Amino acid sequence: MRISELSRTSGVPIATIKYYLREGLLQAGQATGATRSEYGEPHLRRLRLIRALVDVGGLPLAKVREVLACVDDPPASLHCALGTAHDALGAAPPDARGADLAEAVVAGAGWRVDRASPAFAQLGAALAALVDAGFPAGPAALERYVRAAVDLATAEVADVPRTDTAAAVQFVVLGTILYEPVLLALRRLAQQHASATTLG
Amino acid sequence: MRISELSRTSGVPIATIKYYLREGLLQAGQATGATRSEYGEPHLRRLRLIRALVDVGGLPLAKVREVLACVDDPPASLHCALGTAHDALGAAPPDARGADLAEAVVAGAGWRVDRASPAFAQLGAALAALVDAGFPAGPAALERYVRAAVDLATAEVADVPRTDTAAAVQFVVLGTILYEPVLLALRRLAQQHASATTLG
DNA sequence: CACTATTGGATAGTGCCGCTATCCAGTCAA
DNA sequence: TTGACTGGATAGCGGCACTATCCAATAGTG
Structure with a gap:
């Protein structure tokens, strides 16, 4: 060709x-x-x-490059591969607002996570924005979201192939990134359905 | 000030x-x-x-303008407000790939949704990308995601305030947009936790 | 063998976006 | 009076993801 x-x-x-x-x-x-x-x-x-x-996925080319490098040259650790995927999905905002809110949620969920990871900062920023807009952002209010996240994540991690390392890395990196838009689109469609049936 | x-x-x-x-x-x-x-x-x-x-939220300023216009000048219908929020969250890709995949999932879930909405096109594009990358994208494989989406969306719609229309519109528009990053961040943190505990 | 289309490679330019910098004249407080 | 600040206008910048052009070297075609 x-x-x-x-x-x-x-x-x-x-x-x-x-x-x-x-x-x-x-x-x-x-x-x-x-x-x-x-x-x-x-x-x-x-x-x-x-x-x-x-x-x-909405990634800039610089992040695409990193992701491809990881897929081409798989790291030994899957945890590291997951880090690459998370790094590609939006950088942490400069100000570390909402770290306390994020900490409360993470503690409430009993998660063992890296407080320096971009995802933690992103959660903090997102929760701070929520509070600013007058929405509740405490562990209780987010219970549903936490439950959904746990359900999905445990199933996803359980599905990681154990045979081939390269395949596993590819699964983790691409799955993490490519299922996000699916989840978002499904939530929007489900909202549409719920809105159509109960709000008219 | x-x-x-x-x-x-x-x-x-x-x-x-x-x-x-x-x-x-x-x-x-x-x-x-x-x-x-x-x-x-x-x-x-x-x-x-x-x-x-x-x-x-990652919105471009043009979309921010539309969202603010909707909040400032609330439409009569909440369904319409939801449309504004969904429109702001990424435009539909030009090619309508994966419409069949999206249709299968929507039909499987029994949703009543607008096939011309951006969310439907986004789901199609996301599923097509998934298939290209070798992931399963059938209704069975997506069951978990559909279930999570339904759980969240029905709870969200049920939480819409019924008293004040302006407050309801604000709730719908901002809630739709601002909870997305929360959900994504939570999924990533849950993955991190699951990865740390079961993959080492 | 001539000729046209295509290719790899290099370089420069474009369009959009979200600011950022500069300037200016008016004005307010000290 | 003086100096900091303001609204308003205009112009410029830096990053990103392409896109356009040019060139010499082919490869296929008749």
């Missing part, structure tokens, strides 16, 4: 493919001459993955 | 406040002279809300 066909099949413009090649997001094709390279299935899959991370 | 104090209290630079005023995101202060205006609590709250929608 030449670059023009790769472009046609994937729907990504040639100029953009060249850009991804330059940026090292897409591995170079097999050179078959000075002015020709051959691309295959892996290139197409990679290209689709990049677009998915960008368009569906 | 003068603009400098508003800036100091909120942590937003004066130049940025002026920019928000120009853009109509922040209402003008009470003019007390040709070169002086008085700002109050509402301005501070509005400013914090803008920053929350941008920093925590």
Whole structure:
């Protein structure tokens, strides 16, 4: 497959493919001459993955690069792979507002988590915004959300393949990122349904 | 409160406040002279809300403007307000990939939803990305996520205040947007906990 | 063998977004 | 009077994700 066909099949413009090649997001094709390279299935899959991370996951290219590096060169520890995925999903806000709110929720849930992780800061910032807007943000008010998070996370972790390390890393990193938009879209649709049936 | 104090209290630079005023995101202060205006609590709250929608919710300013317009001038129907919130949360991708996958899930859940809504397209795109990456995306595989979405959405809709329409609209719009980052952060922390306890 | 289309590679430019910087004249408090 | 501050206007900036152009070297076509 030449670059023009790769472009046609994937729907990504040639100029953009060249850009991804330059940026090292897409591995170079097999050179078959000075002015020709051959691309295959892996290139197409990679290209689709990049677009998915960008368009569906909303990641900037710099984060996509980190994620791909992790998938290409899997770390020994799955916990570390999870960290890469979480790092890619939005940086921690500069101000550490709401750390106390986050701490209360985490303590209430009995979780063993890293207080320096981006997710913890994100929870704090999100809860502080909630409080500012007049919503309750205590452990009691968030009970449902915590329960849902625990249900999903334990099932997800249980589903991690134990055989192949590379496959497990891929599962953890991509699953963490790609299921987020699914969860959000489902919540919105469920709200739509609930709204249609009970609010008119 | 003068603009400098508003800036100091909120942590937003004066130049940025002026920019928000120009853009109509922040209402003008009470003019007390040709070169002086008085700002109050509402301005501070509005400013914090803008920053929350941008920093925590990740909305572009154009969407923030729409959300604020909806809150300022509440529509008669809560269903319509929910639509505004959903519209603000990421536009539908151009290609309508995965519509069949989304349809299967929605039908499986028995939801009554608008197939033309952004959330439906987002679900399709997210599921297509999942399939591309080798993950299962059928109704059975997504059962947990659907269940979590239903639990949360029905509770949320049930919590909508019935007394004041303006308060209800604000609850729906802001709640829809501001609880998303909370849910995502909680899932990540729960994953961290599950990973730490069962994967080492 | 001529010719056209395509390619890899390099470089520069574009469009959007969210600010940020500068300037200015008016004004308020000390 | 003086100096800090303000509203208002305009222009510029930095980052990001492309996009456009050019070039010399082919590869396939007739």
